[in-house]
Amino acid sequence: MATIAQAGPASAAGRDLGALSMSALTVAVAALLIAGLAVPLLMMVAKSFQATRGEYVGLANYAVYFSSAAPLESIGNTLVVGVVSTLVTIPLAFVYAYGIHRSCMPAKGLFRTIALIPLLTPSLLFALSLVQLFGNQGILKEWMFGHSIYGPIGIVIGMTFAHFPHCFIVISAALSLSDRRHYEVAESLGTSKLRVFFTLTIPAAKYGLISASIVSFMLSITDFGIPKVIGGQYSVLATDIYKQVIGQQNFEMGSVVSVLLLAAAVGTFALARLVQRRQVAMMSGRAVPYEPKPRHGFDTLMLAICAVIALAIVGILLVAVASSFIRFWPYNLSLTLKHYNFDLAAGGGWQAYRNSLTLAAWTAAVGTVVVFIGAYLVEKGRGLTRVRQLIQVLAATPMAVPGLVLGLAYIFFFNKPGNPLGFLYGSMAILVLVTIIHYYSVTHFTMLTALKQVDPDFESVSDSLKASRYRTVWKVTVPLCMPAILDVSIYFFLSAMTTVSAVVFLYSTQTSLASIAVLNMDDAGEYAQAIAMAIVISGTCLAARLVHYILTRGIAARTQAWRATA
Amino acid sequence: MQPQGWCQRWARRAKACLAAVSLALPLGAAANVELTVYTAYENDDLKAYKAAFEKDNPGITINWVRDSTGVVTSKLIAEKENPRADVVWGLAVTSLLVLEDLDLLQSYAPKGLEKLSPNFRDPAAVPKWLGNSGWICAIIFNEAEAKKKSAPKPVTWKDLANPAYKGQIVMSHPASSGTGFMYVSAWLQLYGEAEGWKFMDALHQNVARYMHSGSAPAAVAAKGEYMIGLGFDVRGSRLKEEGAPIDVIMPKDGLGWDMNAMAIIKGTKKAAVAQKLMDWGVSEGANRLYGSTRAIAAIPGYAKPLPHLEKNIDNRIMKQDFAWAAKNRARILAEWERRYGSKADAKKK
Numbered sequence: 001m002a003t004i005a006q007a008g009p010a011s012a013a014g015r016d017l018g019a020l021s022m023s024a025l026t027v028a029v030a031a032l033l034i035a036g037l038a039v040p041l042l043m044m045v046a047k048s049f050q051a052t053r054g055e056y057v058g059l060a061n062y063a064v065y066f067s068s069a070a071p072l073e074s075i076g077n078t079l080v081v082g083v084v085s086t087l088v089t090i091p092l093a094f095v096y097a098y099g100i101h102r103s104c105m106p107a108k109g110l111f112r113t114i115a116l117i118p119l120l121t122p123s124l125l126f127a128l129s130l131v132q133l134f135g136n137q138g139i140l141k142e143w144m145f146g147h148s149i150y151g152p153i154g155i156v157i158g159m160t161f162a163h164f165p166h167c168f169i170v171i172s173a174a175l176s177l178s179d180r181r182h183y184e185v186a187e188s189l190g191t192s193k194l195r196v197f198f199t200l201t202i203p204a205a206k207y208g209l210i211s212a213s214i215v216s217f218m219l220s221i222t223d224f225g226i227p228k229v230i231g232g233q234y235s236v237l238a239t240d241i242y243k244q245v246i247g248q249q250n251f252e253m254g255s256v257v258s259v260l261l262l263a264a265a266v267g268t269f270a271l272a273r274l275v276q277r278r279q280v281a282m283m284s285g286r287a288v289p290y291e292p293k294p295r296h297g298f299d300t301l302m303l304a305i306c307a308v309i310a311l312a313i314v315g316i317l318l319v320a321v322a323s324s325f326i327r328f329w330p331y332n333l334s335l336t337l338k339h340y341n342f343d344l345a346a347g348g349g350w351q352a353y354r355n356s357l358t359l360a361a362w363t364a365a366v367g368t369v370v371v372f373i374g375a376y377l378v379e380k381g382r383g384l385t386r387v388r389q390l391i392q393v394l395a396a397t398p399m400a401v402p403g404l405v406l407g408l409a410y411i412f413f414f415n416k417p418g419n420p421l422g423f424l425y426g427s428m429a430i431l432v433l434v435t436i437i438h439y440y441s442v443t444h445f446t447m448l449t450a451l452k453q454v455d456p457d458f459e460s461v462s463d464s465l466k467a468s469r470y471r472t473v474w475k476v477t478v479p480l481c482m483p484a485i486l487d488v489s490i491y492f493f494l495s496a497m498t499t500v501s502a503v504v505f506l507y508s509t510q511t512s513l514a515s516i517a518v519l520n521m522d523d524a525g526e527y528a529q530a531i532a533m534a535i536v537i538s539g540t541c542l543a544a545r546l547v548h549y550i551l552t553r554g555i556a557a558r559t560q561a562w563r564a565t566a
Numbered sequence: 567m568q569p570q571g572w573c574q575r576w577a578r579r580a581k582a583c584l585a586a587v588s589l590a591l592p593l594g595a596a597a598n599v600e601l602t603v604y605t606a607y608e609n610d611d612l613k614a615y616k617a618a619f620e621k622d623n624p625g626i627t628i629n630w631v632r633d634s635t636g637v638v639t640s641k642l643i644a645e646k647e648n649p650r651a652d653v654v655w656g657l658a659v660t661s662l663l664v665l666e667d668l669d670l671l672q673s674y675a676p677k678g679l680e681k682l683s684p685n686f687r688d689p690a691a692v693p694k695w696l697g698n699s700g701w702i703c704a705i706i707f708n709e710a711e712a713k714k715k716s717a718p719k720p721v722t723w724k725d726l727a728n729p730a731y732k733g734q735i736v737m738s739h740p741a742s743s744g745t746g747f748m749y750v751s752a753w754l755q756l757y758g759e760a761e762g763w764k765f766m767d768a769l770h771q772n773v774a775r776y777m778h779s780g781s782a783p784a785a786v787a788a789k790g791e792y793m794i795g796l797g798f799d800v801r802g803s804r805l806k807e808e809g810a811p812i813d814v815i816m817p818k819d820g821l822g823w824d825m826n827a828m829a830i831i832k833g834t835k836k837a838a839v840a841q842k843l844m845d846w847g848v849s850e851g852a853n854r855l856y857g858s859t860r861a862i863a864a865i866p867g868y869a870k871p872l873p874h875l876e877k878n879i880d881n882r883i884m885k886q887d888f889a890w891a892a893k894n895r896a897r898i899l900a901e902w903e904r905r906y907g908s909k910a911d912a913k914k915k
Contacts, residue, residue, distance in 0.1 A: 052668075068900070070907045136791045150775055232775045243778065246636040247742035248899070249643045249664060328809050330790060331710065346609070346634075417648040426650065505640075509631040523634065523778075525785020525801075 018469055019382070026384050026391070029374045033394035035421065036437045040409035041262075041401065047412055048255035061256045070235070075260070078221050078236040081152060085159040086216040090209065092160065093167035096309050099302035101175040102201075104294040106303065114310040115168045117317065120541035122498040123162035124518050125534035127229035128527060129320040130154055137330045150232030158226040161316060163219045167212040174208020175201075180288040207275065214272040221264055222402035224501040229522050237261045238501070241404050245505065251408075258405040269400035317538075324532040339528040340536070346524040347517030348509070353536060356514035359431050360496040360544075367436040367443065367492040368485060375447035376473065380459055399441035403501030410434055411505055426508040438502040439495045443488040450484030451477070479559045483552060490548040494541050599839045600627045604642060606635045607656035607826065611859060615655075618855055619846050626839055635661055635744045635780065642831070646670055652840045655698075655828040655847060658744045660751075662695045662827050663892035671695060672830040672837065676845040685885075686825065686864035695829040696848055699869070700862035702883060703749055703822040706787040706795040706802045710811040717793060722819040723753065726794065727768035735772045736783040737796035741899050741907070744824065745780030749796055750902060751891035752822020756884060763905070770906050788812050798824075799861050799879070803872040816876050821883045823862070 051057045065071050096115060100108050118126070133140045134149040147153055178201070186196045202209075224238040231239060237257055245254040323329060327336045343349035378392050398406070414425045424430040454477055462472040478485070500515050507516055514537050521530035605612065609632070616628045631651065633641070639661040642651060646668060654662070665671055671694040679687065679696070686697030705720055712719065717730045726735060738746030754762035774792055777783055784797025788810035802814035828847050830840045846852055850865060857869035862880040871877045891898075 068903060068907070070903050131791075137789060148774075228778065239778070243739075243742050246634075246640050247739070247778070249636070249640045251640075251644065328789075331811055332809055344609075349609075411644050415645055415648055422648065509633065520634070523782065525779070525782040525788075527785070527789070 022377070022381060022469065023384055025373055026377045026381060026387050029370065029377060030387050030391050030394070032370065033374075033391060033437075033440075036433050037394055037397060037401075037406075037440075040406070040413035043412045043416075044255050044405065044409035045259055045262075047252060048259045050252060052252060061252050065253060065256045071240070071257075074235045074237050074240050074257075077152070077234055078238070078261075078264070081155050081159070081227070081234075081236060082217045082220040084152070085156045085163065085220045086213050088156060089160045089163050089167050089216050090171075090213050092309060093164055093212065094171050094205075094209065095302075095305055096164075097168055097172040097175050098201075099306040101172065102290070102292050103299045103302040104292050105299045105306065111306050111310055114313055116165045117313055118162055119165045119494060120498075120545060121317070121538040122225070122500065122515050122518055122534050123158070123223065124225040124229055124500065124515075124522065125320055125531065125538065126161040126316060127154065127158040127226045128518075128522065128531050128534065129316045129323070130158055130230060131527070132319055132323045132329070132531075133316070148232065150230060151234045154230035154232070155227050155234065155236075158230055159220050159223060161313065162223070162226065163216050164313070166219060167216050170212040170215060171205065171208050174205040174211075176289070178204050178290045180290045183290060210275050211272065214268055214275070218265060218268050218400075221268075222261065222404070222501070224402075224404050224504070225519060228519065237264070238402065238404055241408065242504070245408065251412075254408055255412075258402075258408055261402050262400075262405050265402055266400045320531050321535055324528055324535055326528065329528065339532040342517065342529060342533060345517075345521050345526045345529040347520035347533070348512030349517075352512040352517040353514040353533070355428070355511055356497055356537070357540070358428060359435065359511075359513060360493045362428070362432045363435045363496040364489040364493040366432060367439070368489040370436060371440065371443045371447050371488055372478075372481070372485060375444055375451055376477070379448055379451040380456070380477075395444040396441055398437055398439070401438075403438050403499065404504070406434060406438055407502045407505040426511070428511050430506055431503050431511055431513070434502045434506060435496045435499060436492070438499065439492060443491055446488055446491070447481070447484055450481045454480050482555045482559050486548060486552050486555065490544060493544050497537055497541050497544075598625050598627060599836060600629050601652045601836060601839055601843060602629050602631060602650060603843070604631045604633075604638050604651040604654045604831075605656040606633065606638050606658070611656070614855060615852075618851065619843065622846060622851070623842055626842065628843075636742070639664065642670060643668065649831050649833045651831045652834040652836050653828065653830055653843050655843065656826045657828075658748075659695065659697065659825040659827040659888050660744055660747065660892055660895070662829055663888060664895075665829070666694050667892065670832055672832040672834070672840075674830055674841055674844055676841065676848050678845070678848050678850075681850070682848060682864045683866050686827075695827045696844065697825045697827045697864045698847060698852070699856035699860035699864065700823045700825045700880075700883070701798045701800055702816065702861055702879060703752060704797060704799045704802050705815040705817060706784045706797045706805070707813045707815050708787050708790050708793050708795075708811060709813055711790045711793045715793065719813065720794070720815060721817065723756075723817045724765060724819065725817075726772060727765065729772070731772045731794060733772065733774045734793035735769070735796070736775050736777055736786055736792045736794070737773060738780050738783055739776035739778050740902055742776075742778040743780040745798065746776065747891075747895065747899070748822055748824045750898060751895075752820070752884065752886065754898065755887060755890070756820040756822065763901070766902075767905065773906075776906070799872060799875055800859065803874050806874040814875055816879050816882070821879065823883045823886060825888070826856075826860075 048061055049056055049058060051060070096111070099105055100111055130149055131154075132138060134144050134154070135141070138149070144153070182200055183196065186200060221236075222238060224242065227234070227236045227239045228242065235243075237260060241254050241257045241261065244250045244257060324339055325335045325337070327334045327338070342353070348355070374391055374395060378388050378395070381388055410430065413419065414421055414430060416422070424433070458472060458476050459469070462469065498515055500519055503513060504516060504519065507513055514533055518530045518534045518537070521527070521533060607615065612630050612632060616630065619628060620626065635658050638654070638657055642649075642654065642665055645651070649670070654665075662671065666688075673690065673692040673694045675692045676696070679693070682697065688694045688696070705726070707719060715730075715734075717734070718728070720726055720728070720731075737749060740746035740750045750766070753765060756762070757765060777786070781797065781801055783795035784801040784805060785795070786792055787795025787797070788805040799814065799816070802812065806812055806814060828844065830837065830844060834840050848864065850868070853863045853865040853868040857863035861869055861872050861875065862883065863869040866880070869880060
């Protein structure tokens with residue numbers, strides 16, 4: 001390619017070859033999404049209409065499922081957990097983000113960092129730590145006033161911690177977009193602070209709040225690890241799927257519950273799309289970003305609130321770290337490192353940790369390349385419009401597919417006799433594939449946003465100069481999108497290190513993972529080891545995040561100078 | 567590192583020679599064969615079993631695929647149209663009966679079959695599955711917590727209905743875990759269905775949680791989260807070794823139990839080698855090994871008593887009809903869910 005481009009105008013044959021290979025890539029990405037997402041899901045839905053031996057039975061499985069009261073209770077519980085945890089998380093995340101964006105409190109960078117910590121830990125860690133604090137032998141047991149942490153209370157608190165950063169990021173973005181001029185007008189009119197808050201701030205952040213609520217609700221109804229660890233008797237759809245498949249080996253019924261959960265998630269997602277369509281641009285081109293002025297009382301109040309929330313996040317992690325060194329809680333409090341000797345525990349030992357690193361590295365490497373190519377073709381590709389539209393639709397789908405459902409769907413598809421992809425079953429490759437697909441949506445849209453910011457003139461100029469598209473991509477587009485590429489790769493890495501739900505049905509003994517080991521150790525009653533492994537995962541994620549930070553800094557200095565002048 | 571490197575290099579050379587020799591040998595002679603064996607045995611057991619088997623059967627290597635009982639069973643069923651395992655060794659017999667019902671097991675009568683206790687084999691003349699060792703229902707009783715609440719020590723299952731234990735008992739959820747189901751099916755067989763359900767109604771009043779795991783109830787009782795965990799003998803014995811203030815009680819009114827068993831998976835391409843593993847799995851040597859860490863072994867008299875546990879419990883275990891339990895599993899679980907599965911129902915009582 002390079003030689004052709006350097007030789008000046010490329011030959012027609014060379015350009016055809018370029019266009020042809022571009023088309024081939026488009027088809028390849030579409031094929032990946034079809035094989036890795038669409039077909040397995042369809043097979044899973046089909047399974048819910050079949051009996052044990054595969055004959056079609058219509059809605060019989062659904063009739064059986066709904067013939068008792070328990071499923072209705074699970075559905076009710078799932079909705080309650082989703083709504084309550086959203087109602088708790090959103091105000092907390094809002095106040096926290098409000099403090100950071102709208103007050104002059106000190107140490108904002110520190111607070112922002114602390115808010116994001118839960119992204120680096122397996123969500124199970126919060127549930128395990130809550131048991132240490134508020135369980136029947138917990139140090140703060142009295143705070144429960146006789147209620148049990150095992151059940152809806154524990155689930156909601158655990159989810160609040162785990163989903164806090166997601167909500168914080170969305171609300172933060174909404175709050176950072178506000179026009180200072182509006183506030184100046186309000187001030188000059190003598191409008192009260194409270195009135196300004198309700199007539200200016202809240203409406204401006206409305207869509208951010210709604211989006212964050214939907215994110216929180218989706219995460220809550222599809223979360224599996226937290227209810228599994230701390231849910232006690234409180235059944236939700238996600239644990240019901242596990243109970244059907246692992247407890248009773250009833251795949252058909254597992255599919256029925258999966259279809260219900262899928263329906264709930266898709267419904268929520270559709271609602272989100274509806275809301276986003278109504279969203280109007282809040283920022284005009286001439287807007288001036290809001291900058292808070294010091295107000296002593298208000299700043300102190302915000303600092304106090306944010307400090308309490310930040311302390312809760314840090315505190316709960318410190319409890320986990322401390323409890324991982326205690327020999328036999330609560331009867332022998334001497335310190336030990338033995339819980340870090342994972343080879344003595346269930347779940348695959350240190351090999352599981354090494355497998356997790358392998359999975360995370362492959363997911364980050366392959367996932368980033370695939371997502372970049374996919375997003376590039378959607379945004380800047382030519383021809384094959386239908387196929388590119390299909391990629392766009394399929395790329396948005398995983399957001400509405402719970403990981404557990406995706407994992408179950410993979411069993412049906414990849415272990416089907418005669419499937420030429422059957423060799424993937426039980427391998428590391430299938431874990432990489434399911435993880436990439438599971439987290440495809442967020443990464444795809446991150447990449448798409450970055451690509452949209454790259455001026456389309458680059459392509460048209462290079463096309464008119466008859467330079468190779470690949471050369472333009474490599475020399476111009478990739479460097480310009482480097483921050484997004486790094487973001488996508490770290491997102492894949494962190495997700496692969498901490499994911500449980502999508503891989504729980506798919507790992508094999510040779511490919512057991514650290515995050516699954518946490519679940520299995522908890523299952524075997526080896527709580528201290530479970531916490532220890534979760535801490536090792538968190539430490540690894542923290543290190544990866546630091547590397548990402550340093551790389552971003554270095555690369556931004558070299559490739560992103562254009563943003564400042566733009 | 568150096569000597570080990572040398573060793574490995576020589577081992578590799580030796581292996582290569584062996585491979586060359588075995589290629590030259592006529593078909594059916596001892597080539598190195600890898601057997602894929604699915605298991606729910608614990609990690610410590612696996613090392614010992616593999617080493618002992620491979621020593622007696624040079625040329626055969628075991629590749630373990632280990633997971634919890636539920637996961638292994640699900641895997642085998644998920645793979646039924648395309649089996650990946652050659653043998654399953656160390657899975658609860660109640661799970662094997664589910665697999666048998668789906669026609670996933672290959673029958674085989676190994677040498678030495680007659681030595682097994684009649685409890686420990688499929689009653690068919692050419693059995694589909696063979697027992698290895700057993701584990702027994704036990705009450706894991708936390709004495710430290712009981713003392714704080716001055717609760718008495720239970721001696722029988724029915725003692726567990728004592729209101730002194732209200733909110734202090736945990737057991738496995740029978741729909742999530744084979745251990746939980748083992749309890750329910752044992753009570754129904756021990757007392758008869760009507761009385762069995764009546765007992766569980768009373769027990770339900772005291773149960774704090776039905777946990778989705780077989781080993782967790784014993785572990786949380788050992789940590790004092792709850793006073794009483796319904797677990798099994800081996801786990802209780804180990805937790806006591808670790809220093810938990812517990813007593814492992816084997817109730818007087820009857821001992822339910824479950825069995826670790828083995829079977830050949832139908833459709834294996836290595837049937838002859840799989841049969842060798844079955845032969846070895848019922849041998850006296852194997853039973854001595856099972857008995858070193860379990861309270862019951864398939865050949866009577868081969869089990870050593872577990873530390874901290876009552877002696878000679880193997881002759882107190884109840885006569886258990888596993889086939890009945892497997893056949894009625896769906897019905898029992900539905901009835902259980904109807905009675906205790908939904909919180910709304912629990913409140914009505």
